[in-house]
Structure formats: C-alpha cells, structure tokens
Amino acid sequence: MKLFDHLEIPYEDDADKQDYTIQCLYCGSDNCSISKADGNVWQCWKCHESGNALTLMQKFYAELPRLTPSTARQFLAKKKGVSFRTMVSEGLRYDGQYYWFPVWNQNEKLVALHKYSVKSNIAYASPKPWSCSVLGLSQLTSSSEIYIAEGHADYLVMRELLKNSKIDLLGTCGSGFSGNYLHVLRDKDVTLLFDNDDAGRQGVQSVARRLKSTGTSVSSIKFLDWSKITLSEHSVIPDKFDIRDLVLSLRDA
Amino acid sequence: MNILAIIQSALTEVDLNEVISVQPQQCNSFTRLMEIYRQDMTVTQSLEDCMAVCMAVHVAVALEGDPLWMYLVGAPSSGKSTICELLGSDEIHTRAMSKFTGLVSGSRQGTHLVPMFQGKCVVVKDGTVLLDSNPQTISQVFGELRDIFDGSLEAHYRNGVSASFSGISFGMIIGMTEKIYGMNMSALGERFLHVRLETTRDTEVIRNKRAIESIFNTTGRSLSEGNEIGDQRSFPVQRSFTAGFLSHLHSKVRQEDILKPKYTQDDIDLIQSLGDMIACSRAQAPRSREFGQNELLYDAVPEASTRVVKQIARLALTLCYVYGTNRITAPIRRLLVKTGLDTSYSRQHALIRSVALSEGLNRSMIAQKSSIPLETVTRRMDDLTSLGILYEATDSRPDRGRVVPKIYCTNWVQAAFRKVEEHAFPDEEDTRPKPPAGTNRRPHKRR
Numbered sequence: 097m098k099l100f101d102h103l104e105i106p107y108e109d110d111a112d113k114q115d116y117t118i119q120c121l122y123c124g125s126d127n128c129s130i131s132k133a134d135g136n137v138w139q140c141w142k143c144h145e146s147g148n149a150l151t152l153m154q155k156f157y158a159e160l161p162r163l164t165p166s167t168a169r170q171f172l173a174k175k176k177g178v179s180f181r182t183m184v185s186e187g188l189r190y191d192g193q194y195y196w197f198p199v200w201n202q203n204e205k206l207v208a209l210h211k212y213s214v215k216s217n218i219a220y221a222s223p224k225p226w227s228c229s230v231l232g233l234s235q236l237t238s239s240s241e242i243y244i245a246e247g248h249a250d251y252l253v254m255r256e257l258l259k260n261s262k263i264d265l266l267g268t269c270g271s272g273f274s275g276n277y278l279h280v281l282r283d284k285d286v287t288l289l290f291d292n293d294d295a296g297r298q299g300v301q302s303v304a305r306r307l308k309s310t311g312t313s314v315s316s317i318k319f320l321d322w323s324k325i326t327l328s329e330h331s332v333i334p335d336k337f338d339i340r341d342l343v344l345s346l347r348d349a
Numbered sequence: 350m351n352i353l354a355i356i357q358s359a360l361t362e363v364d365l366n367e368v369i370s371v372q373p374q375q376c377n378s379f380t381r382l383m384e385i386y387r388q389d390m391t392v393t394q395s396l397e398d399c400m401a402v403c404m405a406v407h408v409a410v411a412l413e414g415d416p417l418w419m420y421l422v423g424a425p426s427s428g429k430s431t432i433c434e435l436l437g438s439d440e441i442h443t444r445a446m447s448k449f450t451g452l453v454s455g456s457r458q459g460t461h462l463v464p465m466f467q468g469k470c471v472v473v474k475d476g477t478v479l480l481d482s483n484p485q486t487i488s489q490v491f492g493e494l495r496d497i498f499d500g501s502l503e504a505h506y507r508n509g510v511s512a513s514f515s516g517i518s519f520g521m522i523i524g525m526t527e528k529i530y531g532m533n534m535s536a537l538g539e540r541f542l543h544v545r546l547e548t549t550r551d552t553e554v555i556r557n558k559r560a561i562e563s564i565f566n567t568t569g570r571s572l573s574e575g576n577e578i579g580d581q582r583s584f585p586v587q588r589s590f591t592a593g594f595l596s597h598l599h600s601k602v603r604q605e606d607i608l609k610p611k612y613t614q615d616d617i618d619l620i621q622s623l624g625d626m627i628a629c630s631r632a633q634a635p636r637s638r639e640f641g642q643n644e645l646l647y648d649a650v651p652e653a654s655t656r657v658v659k660q661i662a663r664l665a666l667t668l669c670y671v672y673g674t675n676r677i678t679a680p681i682r683r684l685l686v687k688t689g690l691d692t693s694y695s696r697q698h699a700l701i702r703s704v705a706l707s708e709g710l711n712r713s714m715i716a717q718k719s720s721i722p723l724e725t726v727t728r729r730m731d732d733l734t735s736l737g738i739l740y741e742a743t744d745s746r747p748d749r750g751r752v753v754p755k756i757y758c759t760n761w762v763q764a765a766f767r768k769v770e771e772h773a774f775p776d777e778e779d780t781r782p783k784p785p786a787g788t789n790r791r792p793h794k795r796r
Binding site: 257258261287289300301304305306307308309314316317318319320321322324325339342343346347 | 352353355356358359360361362363365368369370440
C-alpha cells in the first residue's frame with residue numbers, strides 16, 4: 097500500500113488473508129483491517145471506527161504534533177526566508193522526521209499530505225489517487241489575479257509577501273500545473289513564478305499549452321522573466337534561482 | 350524595497366496564440382503522412398482525397414488572391430471532425446473552432462472574430478449548427494462572409510456598435526452534414542466549394558472492428574489519471590505529423606519561389622468546364638413563393654463561372670504544393686474533378702448530366718435515366734430552359750402519333766459536362782454501361 101508507505105504506517109501483509117492489518121489510529125489496537133479487495137476501506141474491530149483512505153489520512157494529520165518554534169527551527173534554517181507564522185498558518189506539522197504539508201481542496205477538506213525531509217531536502221507528494229499537487233486551493237478568493245509559486249518553500253515565501261494584497265496564491269509541486277485544477281484559473285490573470293532554469297521555462301510553456309489545449313480561457317498568463325531582474329551581487333541571475341533566493345537577495349541588499 | 354513591485358516589473362505576458370499544444374513532427378510528403386495515418390486510422394480513398402483538398406485550402410492562405418473556402422460535406426460520424434481536428438494541429442496557421450455563428454459582434458462587450466482570422470485557415474468542425482439558426486441569422490452571417498471574401502467588411506448596428514475591416518484574407522474549411530444541400534446560395538454568389546467525404550458500409554465495418562479491438566486491447570488511463578501520451582481519440586501521433594506537414598507546406602511558400610506549375614491546354618479546358626458545370630448545376634430560376642404560386646418570375650442566367658474557375662485554378666496550384674509536384678498531374682486533375690462534382694452535387698446536376706451525355710432525350714427518358722420523378726423533372730426542365738441551360742426541339746414529325754419534343758443541352762453546357770466526364774471516367778469508352786438506378790446521382794463515386 098503506497099499510502100501506508102508514504103505515511104510510514106507499518107502494516108502487515110499476510111498473503112493468506114484478505115486484509116492488511118495496521119495499528120488503529122483511534123484506539124491504538126492492532127485490529128484495524130484494510131480490505132485488499134476494496135483497496136482503501138478500513139475498519140477497526142476493537143473501537144469500530146471505519147473509513148477510507150482520505151479519512152485515514154485526515155486522522156493521521158490530526159494526530160501529528162502541532163508546530164512549535166523549536167520544532168520549526170530545522171525547516172527555517174534550511175529554507176531561509178520562510179517565516180514561522182506562515183508555516184503555522186498553513187498548518188505544517190512535524191513528526192520528528194518529516195515536515196507535513198496539508199493540502200486542502202476548495203471545500204477546505206484535506207485531500208493530500210506532502211512531506212518534506214530536511215535531511216534529504218526532498219518533498220514527497222502523497223501517492224495517487226490522493227495526490228493533489230496544488231497548494232492554497234482553500235484560500236482562493238474571488239480575486240481576478242492568481243500567482244502560482246513553484247515548490248513548497250516558494251509558496252510559503254510568497255504567502256508572506258502577498259498577505260496584505262488582494263492577489264490569490266497557489267503553489268505547485270514542480271514547474272507545472274495539474275490539469276485537474278485548471279478550472280480555478282478560468283478568466284483570471286495568471287502569473288507563473290517558476291524557477292530560473294530549463295524546467296521552469298518549460299513549465300511556463302507546459303501550463304500555457306494545457307490551458308490552450310483544454311480550452312481554459314484565462315484573462316492573461318504572465319511569467320516571471322528572470323532576465324528582467326537585476327541584482328547587485330549577480331551580473332546574471334544564476335541558474336535555478338527561485339523566488340526565495342530573490343527575496344533573500346533583496347532583503348540582504 | 351518592495352519585493353512584490355520588483356517581481357511585477359519583471360513579468361512578461363505569454364501570447365496564447367503563439368503557444369503550440371501539438372509538437373510538430375517532421376513530415377515532408379503527403380504519402381508519408383498517409384502512411385502515418387494508416388498506422389491508427391482507417392484511411393479510405395475519400396478521406397485521403399478530402400485531406401489533400403483541405404490541406405490545399407490550408408496552404409492557399411499563404412498565397413495572394415481570393416481565399417479558398419471549402420465545405421467538407423459528409424454524413425454524421427463519417428470522419429469530418431477527425432479531419433478538422435487533424436488540420437487544427439497546425440496551431441500557427443489555423444484557427445480551429447467547434448462552431449461558427451458569425452464574424453462580427455453587435456454587442457458592446459463582444460469581440461469581433463475577423464482580426465483573429467487574418468492570415469489563418471479557419472477550421473470549423475460543425476457548421477451545421479449555423480444552418481439550424483433562423484433565416485435572418487443565416488442571411489446575416491452569409492452576408493458577412495460574402496463581404497469578407499472580397500477582403501473588406503463594414504457592419505453598423507442600431508446600438509451604435511460598428512465594425513470596419515479591410516485587407517482581410519483567411520481560408521475556411523467548414524464541416525457540414527448533407528443538410529447544406531438544402532441551402533442554395535448561388536443567387537447571392539456562392540463562395541464555397543464542396544468536397545464530399547464518402548463512407549461505405551465496408552469502411553464502416555472495418556472502422557468499427559478496429560475501434561472495438563482498440564477498446565479491448567489498448568484502452569489507457571484518462572488524461573486526469575496521468576496519461577502522458579495523450580488522448581488516443583485525438584490521434585496524437587497523426588496530429589503531430591499533420592502539424593509537421595502543414596508547417597512544411599507553409600515554410601515552402603514562405604521560403605521558396607512560388608510554384609509555377611506546368612499545365613496543358615487540356616488542363617485549362619478542364620478547369621473551365623468544371624466552372625461551367627458548377628455554375629449550371631447550382632443555378633436557380635427565380636420562382637414566386639407568394640400565395641401558393643410557384644411561377645417563374647423572369648428568365649435568369651447562371652452565375653458567371655469566373656470566380657469558381659479562379660478557385661479551382663488556385664486549388665490546382667495549391668494541390669501541387671500538397672503533392673510536391675510542379676505540374677498538374679493526373680491525381681491533381683482527379684481531385685479537381687472530384688471537387689467540381691462534389692460542388693455540383695444535386696438533382697439538377699444529375700438532370701443536366703443525363704441530357705448532356707445523350708443526343709437528346711424526352712422528359713420520361715430523363716426521369717428514367719436520372720431516377721428522378723417525372724413531375725420533378727418537368728418542373729426542373731422549365732427552370733433549366735428558363736436559365737438557358739437546356740432547350741426543347743423537335744427533330745422531325747413522326748409518321749404516326751403526336752410529336753414528342755426532345756430536350757438538348759446548350760452547346761457550351763454539353764461540352765463542359767462531356768469534358769468533365771472524360772476526366773471523371775478516363776478509362777471508360779462512351780458506350781460504358783449505365784450506372785444502376787439510384788447511384789447515378791453520384792457519378793463521381795469511385796467504382
């Protein structure tokens with residue numbers, strides 16, 4: 097079960113049995129069964145709680161310890177420019193190994209959980225079909241402008257920058273935009289804040305292509321043209337430079 | 350320092366018109382393109398012909414002169430949409446639309462389509478929707494089209510909105526069902542040629558078999574479930590190669606000297622004959638529609654064939670680009686004849702043809718030959734006589750019985766139809782067997 101692997105929930109897979117067995121997230125007993133046939137339907141035979149993968153993920157997230165300044169320190173040291181306040185407001189949590197990013201849909205329901213390891217500096221999205229890669233959906237307003245930041249850290253930095261503006265913000269895992277959520281961009285002025293690298297430039301083309309091929313009409317689509325930015329410390333903006341780097345450079349200047 | 354302001358000052362807008370969603374694959378020959386099509390599609394001769402003609406229309410946009418406008422006519426589910434979608438793969442030179450309901454908007458908030466069409470080939474998948482509109486709308490839209498065909502359009506609305514365009518040129522390919530035959534615009538100057546996409550029962554069975562096998566054997570995930578190859582319904586590979594081939598054609602026009610194809614006097618005569626045949630086949634005699642009367646109002650004449658001759662000549666030139674040749678070859682002549690016959694496709698054409706290929710027929714013989722009811726034949730004969738296409742004459746008085754006049758074609762009409770017939774059935778002698786009843790309304794159908 098990829099979801100258990102992602103959440104790092106140990107499970108027993110006995111080939112002779114029809115169910116996987118995990119420790120119940122509600123009562124802690126070892127009698128929680130997950131049907132192999134039904135994929136993700138689970139039931140605890142002791143406390144009689146039951147649900148599906150989403151409710152399991154929601155319970156898992158609810159049980160995670162809330163972030164404190166001390167538990168956030170590692171992240172803040174690694175991702176300078178991000179503020180503790182934004183991390184808390186975005187609902188990040190830390191279990192001692194991973195920082196967990198909750199991903200909410202427009203109805204403010206948790207639909208995916210991303211995890212970030214400071215040690216490996218890699219963020220992992222939850223597996224399909226619980227793999228919503230768009231952050232910030234629950235905070236969309238009726239604003240006509242939407243900025244899209246690449247990656248979790250840039251998203252957190254931009255969230256801080258835009259806190260007093262009327263511009264909406266979304267974040268993506270990587271330089272692209274899921275086709276499932278293109279509809280939220282309809283009739284908006286969309287701005288892509290992708291990194292200064294080949295992936296970022298291709299990402300702009302990819303999003304534009306998707307918008308066009310799916311007939312999603314936007315008022316405008318703009319991208320951050322790194323060649324237009326001048327910084328005193330760099331004659332040319334370095335490859336892989338991103339929003340967080342820009343914010344740090346300008347703050348230091 | 351306002352970081353947000355710095356970011357905003359460095360934003361650049363993406364022009365979605367320049368964005369390509371289909372990555373073109375290099376393809377320099379029509380034959381190669383058809384090989385690619387055959388990998389996943391059931392390619393009939395008719396589909397191949399329609400594709401060649403539509404591509405010729407597409408490339409005509411890059412050449413000066415009157416644009417080429419074409420109806421792609423076929424029964425529902427005959428493959429018109431597939432052709433239109435494949436043509437829409439070249440997003441640089443194509444403006445693909447699902448429906449078309451007019452060029453200019455009278456609304457203050459509306460946008461005029463004309464500037465978006467300039468220099469492009471407009472491909473409309475379903476033009477039949479327009480025919481379902483009310484007569485005023487149809488008349489208005491075709492009025493706009495007639496104006497813009499000549500390059501300029503002036504529209505003024507009662508709410509003060511006006512639109513004025515000049516120097517406009519764009520190609521058009523509109524997918525239509527056979528409902529289009531119910532509308533004859535010749536009296537107002539028809540601008541569209543027709544190309545028919547024919548399907549047979551055999552083709553349908555083969556196509557259905559492939560579809561069933563494909564569903565059972567190669568159904569993939571949907572795009573939203575992470576299918577990176579693309580929706581198989583839209584033939585992603587074929588789209589890429591079509592985009593590549595169209596791009597190749599347009600590059601050829603842009604970068605090389607314009608083709609000056611070799612032609613013969615016979616080619617000129619054929620094009621003239623096709624023009625005459627089309628003009629006669631769609632000529633309409635004016636009849637009174639008032640108070641249940643149905644009388645001929647006056648003696649009209651068929652449209653002058655100049656425009657249609659120019660269109661066919663341009664089609665011949667652009668087909669040279671499609672086939673990569675510098676002379677009017679037999680396949681090009683065949684497609685010109687097909688387009689001519691498809692544009693002429695009507696009962697009236699069948700009637701004139703019957704007479705033109707004979708040495709004079711009486712009405713009942715025409716009815717028999719063309720499988721059209723005698724009553725209809727009689728009414729049409731009156732129209733065609735009034736138009737000066739046919740005339741009645743009595744050869745000689747028979748020894749007994751009443752005189753039965755015979756109907757003949759005017760010389761130039763007969764010459765035109767016979768010329769076209771020579772090219773439509775080049776291998777057959779004049780004494781060829783007559784087509785079975787009911788099929789002679791499609792004399793161009795490949796046998």
